[in-house]
Every structure is written in C-alpha cells, then in structure tokens.
Amino acid sequence: MRSTAAALTALSLSMLLPSLGISIANVALPTLSTAFDASFPAVQWVVVAYLLTITVLVVALGRLGDVVGRRRLLVGGIGVFTAATLGCGLAPSLPLLIAGRAFQGVGAACMMALTVAFVGETVPRGRTGSAMGLLGTMSAVGTATGPALGGLLIAVSGWRAVFLAVVPLGVVALVLAARVLPAVPPRPAERTGAVLREVVRDRALVAGLTASALVSAVMMTTLVVGPFHLSGVLGLAPALVGLVMSAGPAVSALTGVPAGRATDRFGSRTMVVAGLGGIVGGALVLAFTPPSFGVVGYVLPLVVVTASYAVFQAANNTGVMKDVPARDRGLVSGMLTLSRNVGLMGGASAMGAVFAFAAGTGDVTSAAAWEVARGTRWTFVVAAALVAVGLAVVLRAAVRASAAPGASEPARAGS
Structure with missing residues (x-):
C-alpha cells in the first residue's frame, strides 16, 4: 500500500526541482557570458527559454494529463526534465544550452501543472491545506537555495555543475513518482x-x-x-x-x-x-x-x-x-x-x-x-x-x- 508520506515526498521533489531550475541558473549568467564569449542579452535566453516554455505549455500539459493519465505524464515530465538537465550540463555551445533549457521547461511545465493536481488523489480531504502548504514550502526552498547553491557549485566546479548536480535529484524524483503515486485512470x-x-x-x-x-x-x-x-x-x-x-x-x-x-x-x-x-x-x-x-x-x-x-x-x-x-x-x-x-x-x-x-x-x-x-x-x-x-x-x-x-x-x- 502506497503511503501518503511517500507520495508527498515524490510530489515535494516534483515541486522543488522546477523552482530550483529557475533560481539556480540565474547566478550562472555572468559565468556563461565569459565561457561562451557571448553578450549578456544572449545568455539571458538561458533563463527566458525556460520560463517562456513553462508559461506557454503549462495549461495545455495540465489538460493533457487529465486526458492521458496524470501519473503517466508527470513521470514522463520528470524524465524529460532530468534528461534535459543532463543535456544542459554537457552542452558544448550556448545555442545547445538554450535548447536544453527549453526542453527542461517542457518537463518543468508537466511537473508544475500536475503536482498540485495530484494532491486530491493522494491526501485525505481534511489534510489538503497541509499538503498545499508543504508544496509551497518546497517551492520557496528551491527559490531560496538556488542562488547560494549555484554560486557555491560554480566556485568549486564551474557552471556545468549547476545543472549536473540537479540530475541525481531528478532520478530520485522519477523513481519515487513511478513507484508511489497512484495510477489515476484517464478521463473521457x-x-x-x-x-x-x-x-x-x-x-x-x-x-x-x-x-x-x-x-x-x-x-x-x-x-x-x-x-x-x-x-x-x-x-x-x-x-x-x-x-x-x-x-x-x-x-x-x-x-x-x-x-x-x-x-x-x-x-x-x-x-x-x-x-x-x-x-x-x-x-x-x-x-x-x-x-x-x-x-x-x-x-x-x-x-x-x-x-x-x-x-x-x-x-x-x-x-x-x-x-x-x-x-x-x-x-x-x-x-x-x-x-x-x-x-x-x-x-x-x-x-x-x-x-x-x-x-x-x-x-x-x-x-x-x-x-x-x-x-x-x-x-x-x-x-x-x-x-x-x-x-x-x-x-x-x-x-x-x-x-x-x-x-x-x-x-x-x-x-
């Protein structure tokens, strides 16, 4: 039997990672400008591509989850996010890094749209507020820790570590979501x-x-x-x-x-x-x-x-x-x-x-x-x-x- 605690852990990671993806990359922009010998407006697309993709797709992907099954799409979104994060960390050029961030945004849009939707399937009605508060906390933690964590990783290992360090968390979220979240049947x-x-x-x-x-x-x-x-x-x-x-x-x-x-x-x-x-x-x-x-x-x-x-x-x-x-x-x-x-x-x-x-x-x-x-x-x-x-x-x-x-x-x- 899947426990509520395990499900909330999976959902918490699914909320943390997209927020971390926003804030952790911002601090890397000056370093990226130097690394790729690019102008600041050009490297800003590392942030813009991610946010724009999420904004454009989040409603459509939320609706798609209702139709094809929310667990299937959420697990797929976490997989896309994790693979794209790895691709960002290995990107040999700025255009490929920006493309990787756009794909990362696709996964993040799935995660941000469907994580809150899953609360009704995993938490008793009387504890909905507590679950929403926890997810809000995880989002805030991602936003708060991103700049400091990113700065530390850049100082120790360079800008690629900003992305590569997130990959293990993505793998954990993927495994947990696949194993503990209930399979909600698709709706007509x-x-x-x-x-x-x-x-x-x-x-x-x-x-x-x-x-x-x-x-x-x-x-x-x-x-x-x-x-x-x-x-x-x-x-x-x-x-x-x-x-x-x-x-x-x-x-x-x-x-x-x-x-x-x-x-x-x-x-x-x-x-x-x-x-x-x-x-x-x-x-x-x-x-x-x-x-x-x-x-x-x-x-x-x-x-x-x-x-x-x-x-x-x-x-x-x-x-x-x-x-x-x-x-x-x-x-x-x-x-x-x-x-x-x-x-x-x-x-x-x-x-x-x-x-x-x-x-x-x-x-x-x-x-x-x-x-x-x-x-x-x-x-x-x-x-x-x-x-x-x-x-x-x-x-x-x-x-x-x-x-x-x-x-x-x-x-x-x-x-």
Whole structure:
C-alpha cells in the first residue's frame, strides 16, 4: 500500500526541482557570458527559454494529463526534465544550452501543472491545506537555495555543475513518482474550449486565479525594488543585500506548512483574506517606513509580506482545487501555475516601470538616495493597491456564493 508520506515526498521533489531550475541558473549568467564569449542579452535566453516554455505549455500539459493519465505524464515530465538537465550540463555551445533549457521547461511545465493536481488523489480531504502548504514550502526552498547553491557549485566546479548536480535529484524524483503515486485512470476527454467556458463562469475560481496573478506581481516587486533600496538608500554592500533579500524566501519556506495546517483548521476563505490583508498591511509599512529605521525597518515588514504570501498561497490553492472535478484537476492546476507566472513576469516589467517613474529618473542605478526612496514608497503603495483589488475580488465572489440559492456550504474560494 502506497503511503501518503511517500507520495508527498515524490510530489515535494516534483515541486522543488522546477523552482530550483529557475533560481539556480540565474547566478550562472555572468559565468556563461565569459565561457561562451557571448553578450549578456544572449545568455539571458538561458533563463527566458525556460520560463517562456513553462508559461506557454503549462495549461495545455495540465489538460493533457487529465486526458492521458496524470501519473503517466508527470513521470514522463520528470524524465524529460532530468534528461534535459543532463543535456544542459554537457552542452558544448550556448545555442545547445538554450535548447536544453527549453526542453527542461517542457518537463518543468508537466511537473508544475500536475503536482498540485495530484494532491486530491493522494491526501485525505481534511489534510489538503497541509499538503498545499508543504508544496509551497518546497517551492520557496528551491527559490531560496538556488542562488547560494549555484554560486557555491560554480566556485568549486564551474557552471556545468549547476545543472549536473540537479540530475541525481531528478532520478530520485522519477523513481519515487513511478513507484508511489497512484495510477489515476484517464478521463473521457471534453473539448478544452468547453471546459474553459465552465471555468470562466465559476466566479470563485476566477477570483482565485485573479488574486494569484496580482499577488505574484506584488511579490516580484520585492525582488525588483529591494536591491536598489537596500544598496542605494540604506547603503548596504552587495553581500549584505543578498543576505537581506534571502529573508523573504526563507520566511516563506518556514511559514508554508503552518499556513497549510491553519487552512485545514480555519478554512480557506478565512486564510485567503488573512493572507491578502497581511500583504496589504506589510506593503504599506514598507512604503511609509522612514529610511532612518535602517535594515530592521525594511526586513520586518518584508517578513510580514512573505509570511502572508505563504498563507495566501496555501489557502488559495486549497480553495481553488478542492471542489474541482477529478477530470479537470490538471487543467485548473495548470491555470494556477499560469496565473502565477503571468503575475511574476508582468510584475517584473510593470512594477519596474512604476519604480523608475516614481523615482523620476531614467537610470535608477545612478539615482540619488532620496529619489530611490521616493520610488520605493510609491511602488509599494501601488503594490498594496493591487492586492487590495485582489482582496475585493475574492470577497465579492465569496459574498455572491454565500447568497446563491441553496448554498448550504461555503464556496470553493472561501470554504
């Protein structure tokens, strides 16, 4: 009999590896530029090819898992990811490395779409929140440890080790997933367009996806603005900037499992609202804390924001997925991942533009400290407003669901 613990271990690795694949490669870009005698825009495709492939394919592959069988596609995705990672580590040229990263993104899209979908097949309903919190923790661990691990591997063995060191983890994930995950039978295929029209009519589901995109955009704000504020306003050296920036992912990793347990106890609606409210409050404190408060004045509200993000993620994923019919879980899980990725990519560009505009200079790197501080303030004000919009959307959907005739239980976004 397959144990829940073994299944969660397999799913945890399947969530960790794609996140690690994003963050561990970023730190290698300067080294790759030197190794291949290539421009920085050219080596940036090592990151872009991976993210773009995931974003384009994640919904379609989630739906394909519903149709052909989720274990089959997840195991296949882990296999593709692992083989492509090995290929990246052995790539003799930059174009082949970029191609390997694109194939790695195909595998990662399968893993990111289907891992969350598998929770309903492997975990008792009353423990769904705890499982979602664990998966959120593993994603945060991958994001937090990637840069440090990548830097260490490059220093010891060169850039190829960044990819080759991940291969054994991929093999372990592949073996575990093949052995312990249940074989979910394929479901009769409905046309994807028809299923998407059912999804659009589900206000609670749309609210959850909208809030996910907005919150992800705001979380990207901390990564875009943080380094400039810490160095330009607070005067920190690069090493200290990296240390302070790592506090966010670390807090998310530590908060994920408790947040999931709280979701199981208090319900996803309550915890979604609490998480969104915490992000709004933390962003406003980040906006208006005077620079004279120093690093502590930045880190404490950042901890509130990231902890609240972990609460929101666990509760929102639980609320979105818990009432989805089994035949559609891969599709909806893929849409969750897509909403998060769209938010991250949109946040990087949009919030970066807000920051530059608010600072009042075209070159933030040479801006005066007071200009950077002004940019930080108004960017986080906008960030708080975006999350407040997400909170309003969620509350409106919850009120409509509660007022619906015959509604005897809380709706998906707020049960």
